[in-house]
Amino acid sequence: MAWFRREAAPLSPRPAESRVPEGLWVKCGSCKEILYRKDVLKNLSVCPKCAFHFRISARERLDMLFDGAWEEYDRGLVSSDPLGFRDSRPYSERLRAGKAKTDCLDALVSAVGEMGGRRTVVGAMEYAFIGGSMGVVVGEKVTRCIERALEEKLPLVVVSCSGGARMMEGTLSLMQMAKISAALARLHEAALPFISVLTDPTTGGVTASYAMLGDLNVAEPGALIGFAGPRVIEQTIRQKLPEGFQRSEFLLQHGMIDIVVDRRELKKTLVRSFQLLMG
Numbered sequence: 720m721a722w723f724r725r726e727a728a729p730l731s732p733r734p735a736e737s738r739v740p741e742g743l744w745v746k747c748g749s750c751k752e753i754l755y756r757k758d759v760l761k762n763l764s765v766c767p768k769c770a771f772h773f774r775i776s777a778r779e780r781l782d783m784l785f786d787g788a789w790e791e792y793d794r795g796l797v798s799s800d801p802l803g804f805r806d807s808r809p810y811s812e813r814l815r816a817g818k819a820k821t822d823c824l825d826a827l828v829s830a831v832g833e834m835g836g837r838r839t840v841v842g843a844m845e846y847a848f849i850g851g852s853m854g855v856v857v858g859e860k861v862t863r864c865i866e867r868a869l870e871e872k873l874p875l876v877v878v879s880c881s882g883g884a885r886m887m888e889g890t891l892s893l894m895q896m897a898k899i900s901a902a903l904a905r906l907h908e909a910a911l912p913f914i915s916v917l918t919d920p921t922t923g924g925v926t927a928s929y930a931m932l933g934d935l936n937v938a939e940p941g942a943l944i945g946f947a948g949p950r951v952i953e954q955t956i957r958q959k960l961p962e963g964f965q966r967s968e969f970l971l972q973h974g975m976i977d978i979v980v981d982r983r984e985l986k987k988t989l990v991r992s993f994q995l996l997m998g
């Protein structure tokens with residue numbers, strides 16, 4: 720059936736390379752400066768010239784946030800491919816490719832460690848694993864992060880980097896939105912703080928559930944944050960969108976998020992926030 724297929728060209732990826740590429744030298748996707756790779760990594764993958772934030776992996780994120788060693792939880796959870804789904808490729812093959820590429824079994828790494836000397840639960844999403852999409856495994860892992868925080872009375876951070884719900888798991892991935900939101904409500908009743916960190920990109924079902932439910936919603940500069948993509952919105956409302964639409968700074972101006980924080984200040988900001996929220 721024609722209306723069931725995408726006839727127009729598929730959504731084009733961002734032109735700039737958003738992760739720090741391999742090699743000795745890298746070119747900043749924003750200011751085009753040629754940079755020594757080691758300098759960029761030392762600077763937490765932020766361009767030393769223009770402060771462009773390269774995308775980082777879940778493990779890099781956890782290393783950056785925790786004081787020292789951290790413990791990973793629920794590593795063994797894998798998708799059972801409940802629908803036996805295939806589009807241009809079987810879903811099971813995409814799962815295998817994601818695993819080979821990232822050393823993760825799904826798109827979120829769940830960990831507990833110390834942040835500024837305080838034991839904290841942190842879940843970090845891995846964009847390189849099927850676009851950081853949220854299926855049953857990500858949903859379950861986030862829920863277990865919340866339950867672990869409840870059990871041990873710990874604060875929670877979830878760092879989002881996701882294209883949204885995982886269509887290969889159909890409605891089962893949409894159900895995760897409700898499940899996680901319900902668990903977060905229990906965390907709220909227990910007066911334990913949840914800080915949501917939104918990084919480039921955070922869209923779709925992830926924005927529509929936990930990414931926007933933080934007691935504090937923190938975004939990295941220049942991150943694309945939204946529900947539907949700008950192209951879809953433009954086609955629907957038949958209007959040109961304003962400059963910077965769906966970027967962190969625009970959302971801050973319009974009251975959708977609480978603060979935009981440079982990655983080099985992120986850990987300090989989170990630690991200070993937990994001090995204020997928990998004493």
Ligand SMILES: [Zn+2]
Pocket residue numbers: 747748749750751752766767768769770771
């Ligand atoms: Zn730059």
